[in-house]
Amino acid sequence: MSTSILLASLYPNPLAHAAQRAAMLAQALNSRSMEFLSVIPPAEQEGGDVKHVSLARCMNDVKTASANALIRFGMRCSATFEFGSLFESTIRHAGQAAPGLIAIAWQAHPWWPVLHNFNLMRDLSRSCLCPTLLVRQEAKRPYRHAVFASDFSCESLQTLRVAARLLPGVRITIVHTYKVPGEGHMRTAGVRDDAIDACRQTLEREVKTAYARTLEELKPESSKLTLALLPRPTGLSVTNYVNAVGADLVILSGSQRWLVDEWCWQSRARDLIGKTASDLLMITTTRRI
Structure with missing residues (x-):
């Protein structure tokens, strides 16, 4: 590079x-x-x-x-x-x-x-x-903490690999938001909380397994990575997380998605930019669809 x-x-x-x-x-x-x-x-x-x-x-x-x-x-x-x-x-x-x-x-x-x-x-x-x-911000010191919202796809892995090379010494937090499918319907139907919690724990184990694969793929850069899980609905979001931890950089994957996913991604990205003050690094690893 x-x-x-x-x-x-x-x-x-x-x-x-x-x-x-x-x-x-x-x-x-x-x-x-x-x-x-x-x-x-x-x-x-x-x-x-x-x-x-x-x-x-x-x-x-x-x-x-x-x-x-x-x-x-x-x-x-x-x-x-x-x-x-x-x-x-x-x-x-x-x-x-x-x-x-x-x-x-x-x-x-x-x-x-x-x-x-x-x-x-x-x-x-x-x-x-x-x-x-x-x-966007005055560069008073080198970047210390970057946040990347990941779905653990191949594109996310490639984005992280490039980001890790570009940001030596920077701690990168992988943020993953998730929700239990059909949780609202299950609660309406009277499904017990412990059953819903079991579904949530299963999802979290799957995410942690995907994170472990990411760490293995990104050695030796994996030492700078950490994971943050944001269950929904809790009011937590990537935007709120960035502001709460004071991240000075947000990493975005610019790889183009299918039409509806692309619209949703752009809307979330613009909302994040409008409600945070961090600098932004966009990495595109594949050509347009």
Whole structure:
């Protein structure tokens, strides 16, 4: 896996937090190479003076961020400046440079910032098949705790394998939500609590068995993994769990699902983004269906 990091930004969105986070990750991966791709949108191109002023300010922002990355983390930085679409420019550049990670800062949007940023992260991850990091918080320290909602599928396993390589030293909690099938109907029919609890215990044993297989598959990275079971209905959710434990990173699997599952996944992901403040790492390991 390449360890170079591509930091893509759209002027005038701030890029300092994303640049610092990218430099921290590069250092953890023993990489000293980081490339800035700064894109100026069409709205900033109207009129020669406006275009030149935007370019000058954009270059100054990149110069400041790259100097900080060099001084604090010893990074060798290069920069490319383009006019146009952030998505299209990033796709083209990633195809040429083949980075190990694409980092982007949270993008301002006048109406739907959560939807806009989720769609950008998802489309970049799926189009480039490259892990895409969406930075929302100031990088005060290296990542310590990441959360990944897993169904223990092959895609989840592949996502964890990539995440473990990208996040050395980071504790990753695998969160699995589950419920007893037909529990509501059983309670309505007067089924005893101990019988329902027995069904729940059977489900938990199955999950723990799947978790044990995951640990076996991911050796030696498995030492950084832990499991959290969230039974439903209890009011607990992945979103509540992320906030409760103060996770600084949420890992998402970007592999595309069948239509209804895809809609449900996108709705849950947008809800999680809207109700948490953690950074987000989306990893896509398979092509679109």
